[in-house]
Amino acid sequence: MSRILVIAEHDGKRLNQSTARCVACAIAIEPAGAEIVIFGSHPGAIAAEAAVLQGVRGVLTVTNPANAPALAAVLAPQIAGLAKDYDVILAPSTTFGKDLLPRVAALLGVPQVSDIMAVTGPRTFQRPIYAGNALVTVEVPDSIKIVATVRGASFKPVGGADAAAVRAVELPVSVPAHTRFVELRTDKTDRPDLQTARVVVSGGRGVGSADNFALLYKFADRLGAAVGASRAAVDAGFVPNDMQVGQTGKIIAPELYIAFGISGAIQHLTGIKDAGTIVAVNKDGEAPIFEVADIGLVGDLFQVIPEIEKLLR
Amino acid sequence: MQKIIVCLKRVVDYNVRIRVKPDGSGVATDGLKMSINPFDEIALEEALRIRDRGLAGEIVIVSIGPDDAQQQLRTGLAMGADRAILVQSTGELEPLAAARILHQLVVREDPGLVLLGKQAIDDDCNQTGQMLAALWDRPQATFASKLELNGTVATVTREVDAGLEVLEVDLPAVVTSDLRLNEPRYVKLPDIMKAKKKPIEILAIDSLGVDTNPILRVKRYDTPPARAKGAMVKTVDELVGALRDRGVLA
Numbered sequence: 008m009s010r011i012l013v014i015a016e017h018d019g020k021r022l023n024q025s026t027a028r029c030v031a032c033a034i035a036i037e038p039a040g041a042e043i044v045i046f047g048s049h050p051g052a053i054a055a056e057a058a059v060l061q062g063v064r065g066v067l068t069v070t071n072p073a074n075a076p077a078l079a080a081v082l083a084p085q086i087a088g089l090a091k092d093y094d095v096i097l098a099p100s101t102t103f104g105k106d107l108l109p110r111v112a113a114l115l116g117v118p119q120v121s122d123i124m125a126v127t128g129p130r131t132f133q134r135p136i137y138a139g140n141a142l143v144t145v146e147v148p149d150s151i152k153i154v155a156t157v158r159g160a161s162f163k164p165v166g167g168a169d170a171a172a173v174r175a176v177e178l179p180v181s182v183p184a185h186t187r188f189v190e191l192r193t194d195k196t197d198r199p200d201l202q203t204a205r206v207v208v209s210g211g212r213g214v215g216s217a218d219n220f221a222l223l224y225k226f227a228d229r230l231g232a233a234v235g236a237s238r239a240a241v242d243a244g245f246v247p248n249d250m251q252v253g254q255t256g257k258i259i260a261p262e263l264y265i266a267f268g269i270s271g272a273i274q275h276l277t278g279i280k281d282a283g284t285i286v287a288v289n290k291d292g293e294a295p296i297f298e299v300a301d302i303g304l305v306g307d308l309f310q311v312i313p314e315i316e317k318l319l320r
Numbered sequence: 321m322q323k324i325i326v327c328l329k330r331v332v333d334y335n336v337r338i339r340v341k342p343d344g345s346g347v348a349t350d351g352l353k354m355s356i357n358p359f360d361e362i363a364l365e366e367a368l369r370i371r372d373r374g375l376a377g378e379i380v381i382v383s384i385g386p387d388d389a390q391q392q393l394r395t396g397l398a399m400g401a402d403r404a405i406l407v408q409s410t411g412e413l414e415p416l417a418a419a420r421i422l423h424q425l426v427v428r429e430d431p432g433l434v435l436l437g438k439q440a441i442d443d444d445c446n447q448t449g450q451m452l453a454a455l456w457d458r459p460q461a462t463f464a465s466k467l468e469l470n471g472t473v474a475t476v477t478r479e480v481d482a483g484l485e486v487l488e489v490d491l492p493a494v495v496t497s498d499l500r501l502n503e504p505r506y507v508k509l510p511d512i513m514k515a516k517k518k519p520i521e522i523l524a525i526d527s528l529g530v531d532t533n534p535i536l537r538v539k540r541y542d543t544p545p546a547r548a549k550g551a552m553v554k555t556v557d558e559l560v561g562a563l564r565d566r567g568v569l570a
Contacts, residue, residue, distance in 0.1 A: 018482070078487070079450065080459055102480040106462045109415070109450035118416045118535045121445045131539060136444050137332070141340045141347050144539040151535065185490040186459040189475065193483035202481070206568075230569075238499070248465065248500060249483045254444075255499055257481065263568040273337075280547055284568050286559070301550035302562045314556040320570060 009129065009153075011041035012067075014086060014098040014107065015057055019047060019075060022056040024203045025099030025157075027164030032157040033097055034062040034165065035126035041097070042067060044089060044176075046082055048075035054173045061168040068175050076188035077103055083110035085178045090115055090152060100156035101202075112154040120145060120155035134158075138254040139277035159202065160260035160281045194247055198224075201250065204233035207261040207282075209252055210245070211237035211275075213268020213289065213308060217245045223267065226312050229319055235259070237269045253278035267308040271296025321432025321469075321491065322377045324367040327422055328396050329357040330389040331442040344540040347442075356392045359437020361399075363497040365504040366467060367435050368400045375469050376432070378402045382425055384409050384418055390520055397515035398507040404520040409532065415443075417532040419451035424528045426456055431492060433474070438463050438496040449496035459489035463498040 011033045016023040026043065033041035040062035045053050050068040058066045067089070073081050086107075090096055096111060098104035100122045112119040124142070125133040130153060131146045147153045201207060208227040214220055220234075227234045235252040236245065252259055254274040260281035267288050269275060276299055279285060287300035288311050297303040304311065332338055333353040341348050356364070370376045381396040383389045384407040393404040407421055426434060434456075439446035453460035461467075461476035465484065468475045469491075478485045479498045525532060553559045563569035 079462075080453070083454060102463060102478075105446050106450065106460070109447035110454040110460065112447070113416060113419060113451035113454035116416075118414045119445070119447050120536065121447060133542075135544070137338050137347065137442060138444065139544060140338055142542045142544050144542070146537040146539055148535065148537065183459075185493075186461075187488040189486035189488050191480075191482060191485050242500070247483065248479045249481060263563070280544075284563070284566055285547075285550075286563070288559075297552070298549055299547045301566075302559060303550065303552045304554075304556070304559050305552070306556075311556055311559075315560060318556065318560045 008039050009037040009094045010092065011037050011095040011097060012089065012093040013041050013043045014096070014104065015043050015045045015053065016099050016101060016103045017045065017047065017053045020052065022053050023099070023101070024164050025101050025159045026057065027060050028159040028162040029097050029099050029157045030060050030062050030165045031162040032123055032126060033095070036095060036129060040064045044069060044086070046071070046074040046077070046085065048072045055170070058170040058173055059167050061165040063168070063171045065171050066173045068173060069178055070175060071182070073182045077107070078186050078188060079107040079110045080186040081182050082107055083114055084180045084182070086111045087114040088178050088180050089176070093152070095153040095155070098156050100158045104156045108154060108156050115152060115154065117151045117154055120147065120153070122158040123155050124158050124161040135277070138274050139280070140273065158258060160258045193249070198227060199231065199233045201233040201235050201252070201257055202259055204261055206230050206232035206263045206265070207235050207259060208232045208265050208267070209235035209237065209269060210240055210267050211269030212239040212243060214240060214245060220245055222309070222312055226316060229316060237275050238272070266296055266300070267312065269296055270294045271299065321375065323429060323431040324370060324376045324379050324433045324435060325426060325429055325431040326360070326364045326367045326379060326381050326396070326401065327434070327436035327448070328360045328364065328381050328383045328392055329437070329440045330354050330383060330385045330392045331357045331440055334358055334441055340541045340543045344542060346541055354388070354392070356395055357437050357440045359439060359441070359497055359499070361504045362499065362501050363435040363437050364396055364399055364401065365502045366497060369502065370469060380405065380429060380431070382407070382422065384413060384421055384525070386410055393520055394515055395507060397518040398511045399505060400511070403518055405523060406520055407523045407525050407528065409525045411532070412534070413532055414534050414536060415445045415447035416451055416535070417530060418448050419455055420530040421525070421528055421532070422448070422452050423455040424530060426452070433492060434494045436494070436496055438498055449494050453494040456494065459493040460496070461487050461489050461493060462496045464495050465498050465500045467495060467501065
């Protein structure tokens with residue numbers, strides 16, 4: 008049986024849903040499930056959330072004030088220290104996991120498999136390359152640990168189960184002081200999270216300005232949707248970077264994705280191709296987004312959005 | 321600081337649409353336009369701006385790749401780098417092997433800062449910078465959208481899923497660039513001429529004492545399944561009706 012350790016992602020209060028997606032990947036590798044480790048200053052409540060995920064055999068907590076901000080240089084040596092008891096180390100392919108896990112892999116002296124999309128054998132994984140224009144299947148040899156990040160959009164979060172045991176561990180690892188957290192700047196909104204929302208309303212260059220995005224926010228709020236954007240809209244300064252959807256932004260898989268004024272560059276399409284239904288509204292009938300949209304409408308978003316709103320119940 | 325090292329990978333140009341070979345043995349890259357990995361180009365631009373502000377002496381660019389990677393190094397020299405190192409490699413390297421080679425060069429060159437792209441747009445691994453930082457036992461600041469230097473400390477703004485994170489790292493450190501760190505300059509013709517005189521040191525990969533044999537076994541390459549093209553509707557009524565038919569709108 009493969010012993011799997013999943014590195015939990017959290018914000019200090021709540022477990023990030025990427026962790027439950029990672030556990031789903033872990034179960035695909037080893038049906039007996041995985042353990043989760045939580046690093047933090049007060050990991051108790053997060054551990055309780057992790058303990059009731061289906062497929063979780065146990066939860067480890069590593070309590071240390073230095074673990075409060077998730078710094079790769081601080082966490083990596085601790086994970087490398089824990090790794091001797093495990094065959095597989097998984098982390099989500101979010102900015103958290105992408106930053107952290109290669110540092111762990113290098114400390115362990117093993118290669119990393121980035122962005123697992125599918126588990127095709129106990130040690131065989133499919134991952135995207137060339138911005139998702141090709142897929143490669145790689146096998147990790149028996150002789151080494153599997154260290155991999157998991158593309159969240161490819162795995163549904165696991166459901167709930169009876170609580171697994173939570174165990175505190177002490178790690179005698181010296182923590183480097185050369186890297187210091189200063190601040191996290193985040194635009195707090197009451198809207199659903201882009202990466203977990205059922206519906207995402209997204210805008211591109213065609214929205215025209217930051218002010219015009221208000222129309223999308225209002226529409227999204229009517230639908231209970233999250234709001235995303237294309238790289239063009241972010242580069243133009245209409246919206247902050249954390250709203251970017253695409254290969255270089257967030258890769259998402261909502262049930263419904265509605266794109267307004269987005270032309271559909273390849274790197275954007277890579278970020279949405281696991282969506283359930285893609286709707287595109289664009290003035291340009293030749294826009295590439297219509298090639299992947301399930302429902303397309305050639306039209307002016309400034310007329311279309313109010314008209315849709317009138318038809319909503 | 322005396323020196324900044326910037327790592328440049330030669331990749332298929334980002335405007336080129338690649339194809340998987342019909343037998344699944346690889347991606348067809350023969351004859352395609354090759355360029356500096358765009359994220360690495362941003363890293364080089366940042367290094368040049370740091371030098372232009374008088375905060376760095378020399379910019380050394382490093383590539384690991386075939387002899388033809390000298391073309392990308394020449395471009396980097398034309399952008400303004402002072403000298404280049406090419407580690408000759410014919411095969412594809414895993415990021416761990418690349419990081420081990422870069423580590424050897426970093427130990428030799430002793431830079432105050434190493435800059436490289438957050439990922440290469442061919443293998444999309446997003447590993448090399450982090451691995452180099454680990455092997456070098458130095459700080460890392462990945463996905464940088466802003467970099468400020470104050471003596472022995474760098475303050476880096478990072479693009480993270482939750483927004484923007486600011487870190488302070490002691491130098492030397494490894495910083496990987498995100499898209500919005502800067503807009504790289506265009507190379508002018510006189511600079512291309514000048515770059516021809518700048519040195520490119522060529523190192524045999526075996527000379528660095530690093531095992532570069534791939535560890536992961538590549539089984540096959542596939543073309544991703546295409547999403548079927550859907551239907552066009554003519555009116556908003558039809559659009560809303562179609563969404564209700566699919567059960568995705570109440």
